Amino acid sequence: xxxxxxxxxxxxxxxxxxxxxxxxxxxxxxxxxxxxxxxxxxxxxxxxxxxxxxxxxxxxxxxxxxxxxxxxxxxxxxxxxxxxxxxxxxxxxxxxxxxxxxxxxxxxxxxxxxxxxxxxxxxxxxxxxxxxxxxxxxxxxxxxxxxxxxxxxxxxxxxxxxxxxxxxxxxxxxxxxxxxxxxxxxxxxxxxxxxxxxxxxxxxxxxxxxxxxxxxxxxxxxxxxxx
Amino acid sequence: xxxxxxxxxxxxxxxxxxxxxxxxxxxxxxxxxxxxxxxxxxxxxxxxxxxxxxxxxxxxxxxxxxxxxxxxxxxxxxxxxxxxxxxxxxxxxxxxxxxxxxxxxxxxxxxxxxxxxxxxxxxxxxxxxxxxxxxxxxxxxxxxxxxxxxxxxxxxxxxxxxxxxxxxxxxxxxxxxxxxxxxxxxxxxxxxxxxxxxxxxxxxxxxxxxxxxxxxxxxxxxxxxx
Numbered sequence: 001x002x003x004x005x006x007x008x009x010x011x012x013x014x015x016x017x018x019x020x021x022x023x024x025x026x027x028x029x030x031x032x033x034x035x036x037x038x039x040x041x042x043x044x045x046x047x048x049x050x051x052x053x054x055x056x057x058x059x060x061x062x063x064x065x066x067x068x069x070x071x072x073x074x075x076x077x078x079x080x081x082x083x084x085x086x087x088x089x090x091x092x093x094x095x096x097x098x099x100x101x102x103x104x105x106x107x108x109x110x111x112x113x114x115x116x117x118x119x120x121x122x123x124x125x126x127x128x129x130x131x132x133x134x135x136x137x138x139x140x141x142x143x144x145x146x147x148x149x150x151x152x153x154x155x156x157x158x159x160x161x162x163x164x165x166x167x168x169x170x171x172x173x174x175x176x177x178x179x180x181x182x183x184x185x186x187x188x189x190x191x192x193x194x195x196x197x198x199x200x201x202x203x204x205x206x207x208x209x210x211x212x213x214x215x216x217x218x219x220x221x222x223x224x225x226x227x
Numbered sequence: 228x229x230x231x232x233x234x235x236x237x238x239x240x241x242x243x244x245x246x247x248x249x250x251x252x253x254x255x256x257x258x259x260x261x262x263x264x265x266x267x268x269x270x271x272x273x274x275x276x277x278x279x280x281x282x283x284x285x286x287x288x289x290x291x292x293x294x295x296x297x298x299x300x301x302x303x304x305x306x307x308x309x310x311x312x313x314x315x316x317x318x319x320x321x322x323x324x325x326x327x328x329x330x331x332x333x334x335x336x337x338x339x340x341x342x343x344x345x346x347x348x349x350x351x352x353x354x355x356x357x358x359x360x361x362x363x364x365x366x367x368x369x370x371x372x373x374x375x376x377x378x379x380x381x382x383x384x385x386x387x388x389x390x391x392x393x394x395x396x397x398x399x400x401x402x403x404x405x406x407x408x409x410x411x412x413x414x415x416x417x418x419x420x421x422x423x424x425x426x427x428x429x430x431x432x433x434x435x436x437x438x439x440x441x442x443x444x445x446x447x448x449x450x451x452x453x
Contacts, residue, residue, distance in 0.1 A: 008441050009440060016351070025375055046394070050401060051417050057298030109368075132365045
């Protein structure tokens with residue numbers, strides 16, 4: 001069971017549907033590992049249901065039920081489309097990834113496109129993931145066993161969810177399912193565990209000045225501190 | 228007329244209710260469900276209609292659900308979309324949700340969530356879908372809204388206590404919240420505003436809004452435990 005969770009306000013925004021999809025993907029990934037937070041989200045959804053019951057009803061047109069049944073009948077004549085939760089792997093040669101144990105959503109993101117791993121330096125690689133927006137940079141990050149990633153700070157809020165392995169920094173040790181938030185100005189140097197690489201999901205606010213062109217950048221958005 | 232019929236069993240566990248309500252599914256050809264005790268709560272009624280739709284595509288039950296939830300859903304959508312969107316669009320969104328209710332009712336499990344909770348999650352996802360459709364980057368991904376925000380009964384064996392799922396009890400508890408807490412909770416869940424948006428609208432510090440939401444939810448929790 002993870003020890004580091006999204007805070008209650010973030011879970012509330014997730015449950016009410018106000019969280020941007022990139023951050024929602026991070027929360028959903030944590031939920032895969034954490035039954036405690038799943039329960040919290042269920043409770044919040046129950047609040048939503050009760051609040052729905054207490055709204056002031058707005059009248060619907062007189063013929064709306066008939067229209068509804070007509071629409072239902074029309075759509076049932078079409079070929080039923082079932083959407084698969086797990087896409088069949090189209091790009092199974094995504095190096096070094098043990099797909100089957102990763103959360104379904106992550107598997108689908110990985111299989112959505114050929115992963116393009118970029119070496120940041122000797123120890124850190126990143127691969128962007130597409131969730132259908134441009135406000136946040138969503139990526140996989142991999143630190144090799146026993147290595148430290150470069151010390152860096154954050155231009156924007158960064159959420160990290162540990163997918164495999166673990167890493168530590170001066171503030172703690174983070175393992176599978178752990179959900180961390182780093183603010184601009186937080187400087188840290190993650191070090192992966194000695195015997196295993198560390199794979200994380202990262203969701204970072206794209207810095208405003210790079211938003212228009214980040215897709216063309218070859219360099220990462222993290223700023224390396226001079227040694 | 229009424230014969231005791233077995234409670235519907237899901238694949239993983241039996242439905243166990245500590246205070247079962249008297250439920251009657253209004254339908255042409257289904258058996259009447261009868262459980263002990265005499266109290267028929269609204270939550271139990273809507274749950275039963277929804278189970279009925281899932282089990283036998285019963286139109287009378289579906290119509291009852293539509294007549295009750297349709298106007299509430301319309302109110303939900305009207306509260307978050309700007310007024311330049313037409314009422315017709317609101318009606319279409321209500322239809323979109325009710326079509327999902329019809330198509331997915333088989334997956335609904337009253338042990339896991341009240342009907343109003345389940346329908347709320349469908350409405351929430353419909354709203355998210357609509358916003359994503361308006362985003363020019365939306366078709367760069369194959370991720371479906373439901374893969375990120377699941378319907379509330381897809382989470383596997385139920386894990387929250389009965390009183391936390393009982394919509395009537397939560398509605399009563401909501402009445403007891405201080406107005407300032409009730410207001411922010413409504414804006415977050417029903418007007419689907421982020422904490423920042425609520426802070427801006429009410430001209431309050433962000434921290435105040437966040438703590439009011441937490442206070443409201445903690446108070447609801449403690450009221451439900453009584």
